Amino acid sequence: MSKPPSKKSDxxxxxxxxxxxxxxxxxxxxxxxxxxxxxxxxxxxxxxxxVEFYRPEREAQVLxxxxxxxxxxxxxxxxxxxxxxxxxxxxxxxxxxxxxYLGPEGxxxxxxxxxxxxxxxxxxxxxxxxxxxxxxxxGVADFGVAPVENSTEGTINHTLDMFLTSPLKICGEVELRxxxxxxxxxxxxxxxxRICSHAQSFAQCRAWLAQHLPNVERITVASNAEAARRAxxxxxxxxxxxxxxxxxxxxxxxxxNVEDEGDNTTRFLVIGRKMFPSSGQDKTSLLLxxxxxxxxxxxxxxxxxLARHGINMTRIESRPSRKRKWDYxxxxxxxxxxxxxxxxxxxGEIQKGANLFRLLGAYPKAVL
Numbered sequence: 001m002s003k004p005p006s007k008k009s010d011x012x013x014x015x016x017x018x019x020x021x022x023x024x025x026x027x028x029x030x031x032x033x034x035x036x037x038x039x040x041x042x043x044x045x046x047x048x049x050x051v052e053f054y055r056p057e058r059e060a061q062v063l064x065x066x067x068x069x070x071x072x073x074x075x076x077x078x079x080x081x082x083x084x085x086x087x088x089x090x091x092x093x094x095x096x097x098x099x100x101y102l103g104p105e106g107x108x109x110x111x112x113x114x115x116x117x118x119x120x121x122x123x124x125x126x127x128x129x130x131x132x133x134x135x136x137x138x139g140v141a142d143f144g145v146a147p148v149e150n151s152t153e154g155t156i157n158h159t160l161d162m163f164l165t166s167p168l169k170i171c172g173e174v175e176l177r178x179x180x181x182x183x184x185x186x187x188x189x190x191x192x193x194r195i196c197s198h199a200q201s202f203a204q205c206r207a208w209l210a211q212h213l214p215n216v217e218r219i220t221v222a223s224n225a226e227a228a229r230r231a232x233x234x235x236x237x238x239x240x241x242x243x244x245x246x247x248x249x250x251x252x253x254x255x256x257n258v259e260d261e262g263d264n265t266t267r268f269l270v271i272g273r274k275m276f277p278s279s280g281q282d283k284t285s286l287l288l289x290x291x292x293x294x295x296x297x298x299x300x301x302x303x304x305x306l307a308r309h310g311i312n313m314t315r316i317e318s319r320p321s322r323k324r325k326w327d328y329x330x331x332x333x334x335x336x337x338x339x340x341x342x343x344x345x346x347x348g349e350i351q352k353g354a355n356l357f358r359l360l361g362a363y364p365k366a367v368l
Contacts, residue, residue, distance in 0.1 A: 060364035088118020170361025193236030
């Protein structure tokens with residue numbers, strides 16, 4: 001039985017609580033002041049379109065400043081999350097941004113939406129990556145979020161392939177630390193008859209499953225949220241999914257963090273209808289093909305201007321061009337913004353030697 005607080009502790013806590021109350025009043029006053037100034041920014045610029053008001057490069061600069069100033073005790077992640085929500089609420093005063101994502105509710109992609117845009121947006125769940133692109137192209141959504149690669153399992157090719165025909169631009173990126181949990185309604189893992197999950201999640205937990213549940217049936221479903229729904233509704237079914245799905249479907253986490261790699265991370269792309277200016281720490285994404293994809297040194301000669309101008313290529317992926325068999329295009333990520341030197345000069349030289357050259361986007365690097 002716990003002891004009641006002593007008179008001495010009450011005397012000590014009283015002034016501290018009063019100090020917290022005074023700080024809370026000042027924080028609330030400053031938040032209201034910030035929201036008023038944010039509204040005036042739109043009025044001064046004469047912005048009527050909320051997409052024009054949203055400036056990802058400016059938000060990235062603000063969040064980098066938060067990290068640079070942070071001296072604790074809160075972590076960088078917590079401070080950035082708080083400021084992200086503050087900016088999200090200020091932006092949504094008139095009309096929230098509409099963001100399409102690969103659903104249903106409870107997926108990691110929804111978590112990526114929240115991490116990048118905050119909770120004060122209208123998140124639109126769609127059934128496929130194709131629909132994410134289509135909703136943005138049609139203007140139903142202002143932006144979209146789709147996974148593009150995982151640090152353990154590599155590229156999500158479907159997202160890359162959409163850029164072969166879509167006019168949309170990459171406006172940002174989100175890096176989300178992925179924790180996979182085994183969850184269900186049962187209290188004992190011996191009652192698990194089957195495990196449902198997305199193929200990517202099964203792949204990320206391959207070794208753990210082989211060691212702990214080697215003989216349990218595995219059923220691949222369209223999303224981790226669908227797996228969690230089945231675990232809620234079906235006796236003997238467990239799911240591999242994240243925290244959000246466990247909370248949404250009221251499931252017990254039987255084993256936490258069962259992913260094989262300790263730094264398992266998924267990268268998501270934010271897609272929109274236009275490009276934005278430089279934030280100072282950016283990436284540029286390209287879709288390229290050489291004049292001919294056969295013969296020695298074709299790709300090396302195409303990309304040689306990057307090395308000559310001192311530009312770091314961070315990623316390259318090849319995909320079938322869909323024009324003829326064994327013909328390929330290349331998706332390339334580089335450091336720097338396409339509108340700034342020396343990137344601009346190097347891209348001009350590459351374009352002259354390319355059969356296909358498309359600037360997919362220039363956007364802020366993920367802050368955290």
